[in-house]
Amino acid sequence: MLNPISLAFKKSKKENRPALLTYTVAGDSSKKQSLEILKSISKYADILEVGVPHNTPVADGGQIQTSSYRAIKNGILMTDVFKIVKNYKKSKNSKPIILMGYYNMIYQFGENKYLKECKKSGVNGLIVVDLPWPENRIFSKKCKKNSINFIQLLSPTTSYKRLKGITKDSHDMIYYISMLSTTGGKLKVSPNKILQNYNKIKNISPKKNCVIGFGITEKTISKFKSADGLVVGSQICKEITRSLNNRQNPVINVSKMVNKLKKKLS
């Protein structure tokens, strides 16, 4: 049987469009609200990335940092993150969940205990920003044993040799970072160039589902329709911040935004 992440890609392929992946931070702006956001965007998104907030992030831009600090200030703990996922998974129409975060949070929780909780709460995949290949080999094997997708990252700086090694060790899904940037940066490379690199990866590893992230927004998303999947993160986090500043309901606004994103892909 295919795992839920692969199934999601299969479904979007059938509909002749890239899968839409969203990124929101667990606990932003409160535990309850972040759960509501997940539930409300489920209608439109295919896979939900949930950020585990960390206070020393070395790869996040301003938007996601703001979301993370908000969540940490509101007292989010690792156990809350799992609770949010678990509650979300009880809802009708739930989508695959990928937790995305920094290795220290997993290390302090304990790798094995972490994976056990992931399984119990229904997490389908993991992205660990600062655990690159080949350092991640042992952990990614552990994930596989627990039927959790460990998602390898690739970037424009990744050498051909690494590309081969990384794709070989990857599971069903891989993540291509579109450009040299922290999250939330403006697209500073042409979509064509990005798709060229993307195609290089697909040629080496045609069966793996490859998503593109960083710099994907309402404005740019429709330029990447040939990809297997597209990730939108900072723009959504920014929308939460904007809503809070304007005393509007982030749940409604984010849901509207994700709906629009989806429409641009159909």
Added chain:
Amino acid sequence: MRLKKRIPVIDQGDKLGFWGGKFGGNFVPETLKKPIEDLEFQFNKLKNDKSFIRERDKYFKNWIGTPTRFIKLSNLTKHIGGAQIWSKVVSDANGGAHKIYNATVHCLLAKRSGKKVIIGDTGAGYAGKMLSMAAKKFGLKCKIFMGAKDIERQQPNVRAMKKNGADVIPVYTGSKTLVDAVSECMRYWVANCDTTAMCVGSTVGPAIFVRICGWSTSQISRELKAQLIEQFGSVPKKLKLYNCVGGGSSSFGFWNEFMDYSKKQVEFIGVEAGGPTKSKKHAAPLTYGSKIGILHGAAQYVNQNSEGQIEETESISAGLDYPGISPLHCFLKDTKRARYTAASDEEALKAYQIVTKYENLRPSLEPSHAFSVAIKEAKKLSKDTIVVINSCGDAYKDKKILEKKLGKKYAKSN
């Protein structure tokens, strides 16, 4: 875990960059793998290249000024009445602190690899000031990331950076100190690593930065060893080397050449920042038993909560105000080669007053931490024991803090 002899400590890490199998490494985003590999390749080649060493030594000698003085603090020795107290006055170096060695080497490397811009973090402002000096010297553009709180409390160094033409970029996230500056600097590098070289201001960060920095500051102990032999005929039988420890670059450099001596003969004492006596916060992960965690790309003892969030620190000395510590020092602690302890804000201030009262020397607040412990211990040591304190910074940058804490007159008259 074992410390090997006759192999430089910076080269004792394993293939993945871990010392003792668990400290250091490369916990970095994929994007940085390539620039880090390139830097590793370049450094591994150049550190054994005679022409590169000659070039380095030329700048160390003619531009930084080597050797820095090794002086006896006779009045202090008499006042304390125990061991002989000496100081290695590393603040003699061009720019006024040990940070110049690492900054110079990074600029030499950046030049050779054709980079046009170099970026760096700074806490006390010395690492930034030195990088701005070296960048100017070697014709590189320079950007310095500095916590907003540190900008406020270390103005003289901020002015120096700007005078040297560097962009000083204030960092407003988190505690607005060194930890946030390093994060922001790394983030900037992630986004610009194709054109920009990064210098990490201490023996912290991904393994290659730990190695380059340790290799650079080791100049201090090379000089000291020669000076000791000149002074005493050989390395003394009872030698104790006291150094403050923030990230650990000055202490590592002060000790490196003596690594293979028994600790009975040459003891290393690292002094961390204990923070204000009344505060629970500190910047002393080795002294107060912090757990191993990941910070800025490396596994190390680090102040953190049970969740793995990095904790804020508090210290009167911006240069020591960092929640983590070099993997090299974690390794030296667990192999028991070095001993670590802490001095509080108040103890450092008191040591500053004592030193400046008896000697014509003005250690900044960072080395004042080391003086505090050295003075206390020297009392109980025999007269044939040689105590050496690395005075790795000058108090000029701390004028504002000293005035506030000790009164205007005190800060001025010294």
